[in-house]
Amino acid sequence: MKKKIVALTAIAVLSVGTAAQAAASSVHTVQSGDTLWSISKDNNVSVEELQAWNELDSTLIYPSQDLKVEDKVETYVVVKGDSLYKIATKHNISVDDLMNWNNISSDLIFPGEEFVLQGTKASTTNKTAQKATAPVSAPASAPVQKAPSAPVAVKAPASSTAGKEMTVTATAYTAYCAGCSGTTATGIDLRANPNQKVIAVDPSVIPLGSRVWVEGYGEAIAGDTGGAIKGNIIDLFMENKQDALNWGRQTVTIKILD
Template identity: 50%
Template sequence: MRKHIVTLIFTVVLLIGGTTESFAASSSYKVQKGDTLYKIATTHKVSVNELKKWNDMKSNVIKPGQQLKIVKSDNKMKSKEAKKKIAKTPSRSDDDNVVKEITVNASAYTAYCNGCSGITSTGINLKRNPDAKVIAVDPTVIPLGTKVYVEGYGYAIAGDIGSAIKGNKIDLFFPTKAEAYKWGRKNVKIKILK
């Protein structure tokens, strides 16, 4: 009897002690009126592409009441915390996990241009977020949701598209027309980040 109790206690200790691995936890989120994929992704600290992948979505269209699956991983959270501790300096590309570097022709736009709604194709409301660093891209060159570093502009996200943005062209968001005019149009290097 005593031998069985010792064996049972030993087994329980092994089971509890052996659960130190990180497992992905899945939860769901009910889409509210006014939500965008970008807003939901930012709130849950995941990417728009991950949300679309987990929910088998082909577009960025969501509807109030829709249930979205959100996957959280302890390992992912720990790696994000570790990355936050590393100071990002534009001149230190080795910390940025640069996937590719290309030269592009960069123009500028605002949320208040003629015919603009102020909401990007990925759902970012630029009028409510004037400090957002967003670029419009040709998604066949730079996929939407990609993090980038643009020479002279800084870190940004590829969050919009434009009818004139084809090939190696990008359009940088600025909160005011004066800043957009000041930027003008120029060739710059862009680092596509992992």
């Protein structure tokens, strides 16, 4: 936010996680106030994908413009320390369902593995993990069930940075800091959406619009920039000023999910 780069267009009328039985793609008609970022967020896709599907060479869009939106399902990328029980609890689903939807017959999971989270909406889009790292085990309390189902397909990463882990310096800011407009570089109104998890990044390191997992903060959108945010430095949006002060400056591990 630090300065709003461009006022584009957007209202999001399509829902996240379209069912597999739906059409292969749909059309979003741009409304006044829409931005590519807001459309991508509401449809669970990336800005880069929207640009590729619609052959856009910039982020400029216009009211009444029709944009093609491919159907996608909600997924989760396993990070170090995860277990089936932890993932299922976080997304308010059962371990049995998670295993059935992803053709899992063991409680062993691996960092980098991608799971679908929507049952019949999942179709066959699960990503088979590159099992080069140590497995992550579910706690004893997590039930294990064999789930013979159809094989799943490998899904290519959304960008060359997807799955990348790095150590960064993280500071924190609020929407009411001195000189702040409350609107991010990608058009997110933080004052209207105080619960939104957004981080300011150096776009040459972390592409804007990426989903990023941040140690101690959780999953966030790389939706802002800043003059002091260069290289391996990020700035975390927090609704409460005291929370931002309490965070201070920390060295944390992050992972770019897509």
